[in-house]
Amino acid sequence: MAGKMAIDFHNPKNKTSYSERKVDQSWKDMANRLVDINGKSIVDIGCGGGLYTKALMDMGAAKGIGVDFSLPSIETAEKTCVGIKNVTFQQGNALGTPFSEASFDVVLERALIHHIETMELPTCAKEAHRLLKPGGVCVWQDRTPEDVQQKASVEHLRGYLFEKYPALLAVDTRRRHLQETVLEALGSVDFSNIQSYTLWETRGVYANKEALKKSFLRREGRSILHELSDAELNEFTDYLLTKLNTLEEDHPLIDRDRWTIWVAQKPY
Ligand SMILES: C[S@@+](CC[C@H](N)C(=O)[O-])C[C@H]1O[C@@H](n2cnc3c(N)ncnc32)[C@H](O)[C@@H]1O
Numbered sequence: 001m002a003g004k005m006a007i008d009f010h011n012p013k014n015k016t017s018y019s020e021r022k023v024d025q026s027w028k029d030m031a032n033r034l035v036d037i038n039g040k041s042i043v044d045i046g047c048g049g050g051l052y053t054k055a056l057m058d059m060g061a062a063k064g065i066g067v068d069f070s071l072p073s074i075e076t077a078e079k080t081c082v083g084i085k086n087v088t089f090q091q092g093n094a095l096g097t098p099f100s101e102a103s104f105d106v107v108l109e110r111a112l113i114h115h116i117e118t119m120e121l122p123t124c125a126k127e128a129h130r131l132l133k134p135g136g137v138c139v140w141q142d143r144t145p146e147d148v149q150q151k152a153s154v155e156h157l158r159g160y161l162f163e164k165y166p167a168l169l170a171v172d173t174r175r176r177h178l179q180e181t182v183l184e185a186l187g188s189v190d191f192s193n194i195q196s197y198t199l200w201e202t203r204g205v206y207a208n209k210e211a212l213k214k215s216f217l218r219r220e221g222r223s224i225l226h227e228l229s230d231a232e233l234n235e236f237t238d239y240l241l242t243k244l245n246t247l248e249e250d251h252p253l254i255d256r257d258r259w260t261i262w263v264a265q266k267p268y
Contacts, residue, residue: 046112050077
């Protein structure tokens with residue numbers, strides 16, 4: 001296993017890693033059930049390629065700002081949202097953003113918190129809380145170790161990665177926060193109504209096995225694949241296609257990942 005190839009978000013080579021797929025309608029439906037987005041001002045922190053900033057704007061947000069500490073990601077996010085009104089992007093750190101207190105109705109931090117050290121998670125929660133208007137809502141989406149350890153199936157392809165390379169499961173589990181740790185961090189600031197939900201998010205629908213293979217080989221939106229060398233990744237895609245052998249050629253390939261969503265409200 002290559003081991004030391006973790007994704008470098010500041011490397012321009014990785015700038016489209018989080019922008020080359022579409023946000024599935026099921027994510028928008030879920031977000032709409034949890035938070036009223038329409039007419040709201042939102043900040044998407046750790047926005048990556050801006051896919052979810054765009055999704056929130058599509059859902060009717062009145063104003064959006066995407067923040068990421070990686071400049072190449074900001075440039076990609078700007079391209080993702082080109083032509084959309086009232087949305088801007090700027091470089092910043094989730095632990096201390098340049099915005100005034102009570103600036104937003106919604107703070108989204110999707111797939112961000114596993115990049116934050118456990119000891120800094122309360123600071124991340126505190127910053128999200130500071131940015132929210134009274135009544136505003138903070139949404140964190142990430143995987144817990146339990147989410148990561150879900151078994152492989154034809155609808156949970158990431159599981160095959162861990163079947164083939166069990167050491168990667170340990171790597172992925174180690175970088176995820178426990179449910180209790182996240183609840184503790186959110187509970188360490190003055191949030192009310194802290195809830196958590198499970199979401200099987202469709203990350204991709206592929207026309208055929210070749211398209212699926214290409215997506216894996218490009219390491220699209222899957223930072224864990226940066227732990228594998230190109231040769232290992234090739235071996236994995238062959239393994240994956242063997243696992244899908246029993247499926248007919250025209251069987252739709254829908255890849256889902258299990259996530260936990262935490263929602264916390266700033267009291268009025
Ligand atoms: C896994 S990507 C998720 C991107 C996007 N939110 C999504 O769900 O597609 C994580 C992003 O968080 C950014 N990031 C990591 N730590 C950060 C921090 N402390 N402050 C701001 N951005 C951060 C990375 O640069 C990267 O773009």
